[in-house]
Amino acid sequence: MTVRSLGYVVVEAPDLAAWRKFGLEVIGLMEGPAGSDGSLRLRIDERPFRIAIVPGKTNRFVSCGWEFKDAEELESTITALRRAKVEVREGTAAEAANRAVRQLAHCKDPCGNQLELFHGRTYDYAPFASPKGLTGFVAGDLGMGHAVLPAAQLAAAREFYKLLGFADTDEMWLQMSPNPADPKLGIHFMHAACRRHHSLALVGMPAPSGCVHIMLEARSLDDVGYALDRCIANGAHISSSLGKHSNDFMVSFYVQTPGGFDLEFGCDGLQPDWSTWVPTQSVIGDLWGHRWSPPPA
Ligand SMILES: [Fe+2]
The missing domain is CATH 3.10.180.10 (2,3-Dihydroxybiphenyl 1,2-Dioxygenase, domain 1)
Structure with missing residues (x-):
């Protein structure tokens, strides 16, 4: 029942081109493979993405994806949340595949911030290569x-x-x-x-x-x-x-x-x-x- 790290964040945007320019040309991040939801995905290390920008109506921050070690740690956290009367929705297999993880769950904190809890992140081992020559990230x-x-x-x-x-x-x-x-x-x-x-x-x-x-x-x-x-x-x-x-x-x-x-x-x-x-x-x-x-x- 111990969260390991911030795995990824999800953002919604009507204009993916603005994010692509900002992410690649201004900051110097690397474009990863697109998501099945049409998302632009930006990478900073060997993970398939760390920032997913999902096409949508508004510019808004959607959720943080928090990584757990394995199914046991994820399940025990879900149990603790439900015991505390927090509503938790299990993610579908399609949602998990789109996030490149094995298992996914959704909930909100008391202030309405959305969370995704997951384990089993996929690696494609493609080395990070910045289009602007960044040497890399502490990730x-x-x-x-x-x-x-x-x-x-x-x-x-x-x-x-x-x-x-x-x-x-x-x-x-x-x-x-x-x-x-x-x-x-x-x-x-x-x-x-x-x-x-x-x-x-x-x-x-x-x-x-x-x-x-x-x-x-x-x-x-x-x-x-x-x-x-x-x-x-x-x-x-x-x-x-x-x-x-x-x-x-x-x-x-x-x-x-x-x-x-x-x-x-x-x-x-x-x-x-x-x-x-x-x-x-x-x-x-x-x-x-x-x-x-x-x-x-
Ligand atoms: Fe900060």
Whole structure:
């Protein structure tokens, strides 16, 4: 009953061409084989895809796909969710095949975020080759990166994700205005059974697109810098300048995706030893940088 990593994310978009340009030409990801649902699939490692963009009416974030070790771990998690009165729908064989997994289940967290739980991911072993010369990503057993989701019911969401086997890494309460009476913005950072500092973060704020941001971790600062230059050259909105986070030491920038949510593109994220880690509380989000700019109206 322990979630291993963020396996993939699913996005809906009316304009796959915009995502193809952003994913391949701007960021430098590799196009994988299309899904049976006509989805554009982007890869960062030897998995058939890590980001699936499904054709649809709206630009929105659809779901996170959380990976489990085997059928036993997946089934015990489904049992724990149902015991907690969470509605879980078993995925069909066709749905599992389209996601390139052996078994799949669907549910929602208390804030309405959709999840897919799976095991048995297919590998095609095609080596990652970036069309823009990225040297590669810190992925594999660490999963694709992390997802930061809106969670108005922050405490309930955290307890829900503990049913999947997530554990606390860090808790952040940020003062968002000079008014000391303003309620602080809470962010819960949670890790799966892999060395990534957090595979999931929950933020007590709304996100109309369905996601605050996803993060991909490049292998080098040069990969990050070249990607930042390509984003600027292509006119993408840089939501945050380059900076270094306080809790996971990630050096990153944020760019708005065609889906309306941000992509954090970084490197050098902390990989804690969970046998000795003690969950922390952080009162600032950054050591330096990360100056935020609102999206154009
Ligand atoms: Fe992040």
